[in-house]
Amino acid sequence: MKKMSISSKLYLAMVMLFLYLPIIMLVVLSFNASNSTSVMSGFSTKWYVELFRDEETIKACYNTIILAVLTAITSTFIGTLAAVGINKMKKGFVKTSVLSVTNIPMMNPEIVTGVSMMLLFVFIGTALKINGILGFWTLFIAHVTFSLPYVILNIMPKLKQTDAHISEAAQDLGCTKLQAFLKVVLPSIRPGIVAGFIMAFTLSLDDFIISYFVSGPKFQTLPIRIFSMTKKRVTPDMYALSTIIFIVILILLVLVNIFQAKDEENKNAHKKGAAKK
Numbered sequence: 001m002k003k004m005s006i007s008s009k010l011y012l013a014m015v016m017l018f019l020y021l022p023i024i025m026l027v028v029l030s031f032n033a034s035n036s037t038s039v040m041s042g043f044s045t046k047w048y049v050e051l052f053r054d055e056e057t058i059k060a061c062y063n064t065i066i067l068a069v070l071t072a073i074t075s076t077f078i079g080t081l082a083a084v085g086i087n088k089m090k091k092g093f094v095k096t097s098v099l100s101v102t103n104i105p106m107m108n109p110e111i112v113t114g115v116s117m118m119l120l121f122v123f124i125g126t127a128l129k130i131n132g133i134l135g136f137w138t139l140f141i142a143h144v145t146f147s148l149p150y151v152i153l154n155i156m157p158k159l160k161q162t163d164a165h166i167s168e169a170a171q172d173l174g175c176t177k178l179q180a181f182l183k184v185v186l187p188s189i190r191p192g193i194v195a196g197f198i199m200a201f202t203l204s205l206d207d208f209i210i211s212y213f214v215s216g217p218k219f220q221t222l223p224i225r226i227f228s229m230t231k232k233r234v235t236p237d238m239y240a241l242s243t244i245i246f247i248v249i250l251i252l253l254v255l256v257n258i259f260q261a262k263d264e265e266n267k268n269a270h271k272k273g274a275a276k277k
Contacts (some may be wrong), residue, residue: 079151
């Protein structure tokens with residue numbers, strides 16, 4: 001293994017500093033004793049206390065988490081079925097077309113997606129004579145729509161790595177098609193499913209542009225709540241909130257990496273055991 005040169009190490013350190021210095025500053029200032037958002041005047045946890053006293057922010061946080069969890073579950077379920085279906089298609093124009101259409105929400109600018117979905121929901125509301133159609137359900141549909149391609153993108157490589165005849169072998173041993181899928185195929189693509197779930201969760205949690213266009217006054221997500229607060233002076237309690245979100249996402253990513261590493265170790269151990277036999 002080649003050792004990194006001093007210049008390479010310096011370059012890497014500068015890149016890491018550029019990426020993570022703003023986050024470090026945010027975490028440090030969330031413990032600021034004063035209400036300054038730039039000068040540290042002492043250590044205090046009062047902004048975390050103020051954060052949990054803000055009922056509107058807590059409600060928006062609760063709404064965001066509920067929406068993200070439901071979006072992740074729905075996107076993962078539909079995305080898994082879609083990935084399996086696409087993988088079983090024969091190579092050709094139809095499969096290429098389906099993959100291209102699936103990737104459109106990822107390539108399309110978010111503002112275009114947001115405006116187009118808003119127009120669609122308003123049109124449906126007008127046609128069905130429903131007042132105030134924009135709300136939780138329009139947000140939910142929009143979030144599932146833009147999360148699905150990322151779930152499929154995470155599961156497809158795992159399906160390609162899986163032996164195509166493993167399901168047939170399980171059926172020859174007495175399993176039904178459903179049992180073969182649940183007991184053989186599903187465990188082999190589990191890391192991709194978990195990665196897709198985490199991706200859908202974080203995308204829903206983070207989204208602002210599409211949510212801004214398809215949300216109503218009765219259901220507000222956290223990014224929209226924070227945006228509304230930027231019209232005034234931002235207080236350090238938002239730094240506290242951002243720090244909590246960062247730590248939660250960091251813990252989730254660490255757990256996913258540990259899970260995937262253990263899964264790979266188990267697979268390698270199983271292959272070595274099978275080879276010895």
